[in-house]
Structures are given as structure tokens and as C-alpha cells.
Amino acid sequence: MLKIPELAMPKSQRVTTIYSGKRNVWTNYEEAKAYFLELMMSTDGEEHGRAECVYIQLMNGLDECSDE
Template sequence: MLKTPELAMPRTNKVTTVCNGRREVWTDYEEAKAYFLELMMTTAGEERDRAECIYIQLIHGLDECSDED
């Protein structure tokens, strides 16, 4: 087990997302969160579910987020 919880570690500003098979590297964590929040709010169905999955991972501070289970 880690001595320092992963979520308590300092977050880099870089994040990688994989949504619908498309891999994208973001240099601004907040920009990625804003993008997936907007996508989640403006779409429906499966696309909304994919955006929501990634958004939740971003909120939890992960450096690599994917819509795959």
C-alpha cells in the first residue's frame, strides 16, 4: 500500500483522456474538466455516459481517464 494516498499527491497539469477510442493529451487539467462537463451537459445517451465517466475520473484527480469499464 502507498504511504501517501494517490489522490493526495500533487497533481500535474497534464492529463490524458481516452473517449470513444480517441486518445487526447491535455496540457491544462481545468480545460479538460470544462470540456467534458460541457460535453456531458449538451449530449444525451451513450455520448453523455462516456463524457460523464471521464468527468468523474477527472474530478477524482486521475492523470489518465478512459470511458472504458
């Protein structure tokens, strides 16, 4: 058992997203989540699904999120 629970450890603010073949490195998790939430809400069809995929991965705390 760890002395400090994993959930209590500080999470890195750096995240990499891959969306429509473009790789972006974000230095702030919250900015990335806000961007993909707005993108998801303002699009429909296939583009909405790809943005939603990245957003869900961001919500789960992954360090690299992809629309594939």
C-alpha cells in the first residue's frame, strides 16, 4: 500500500491531444477540457463524436488523448 494514495498525488498539468491528425501539447489540463467541451457542443456528426472521444479521455485523466 502506498503511503500517499494515488488520487492524492498531484496530476501533471501537461496533456497531449491528437485530433484530426494534429498533435497538440497543452500545458493546462483545464484549458484542454474547456476547448474540447466547446468543440463538442458546437459540432455535430462525425466531428462531434471525435471531439467527444477526446473530451471523455481528458475527463478520465489520461496524459495522451486521441480521437481514434
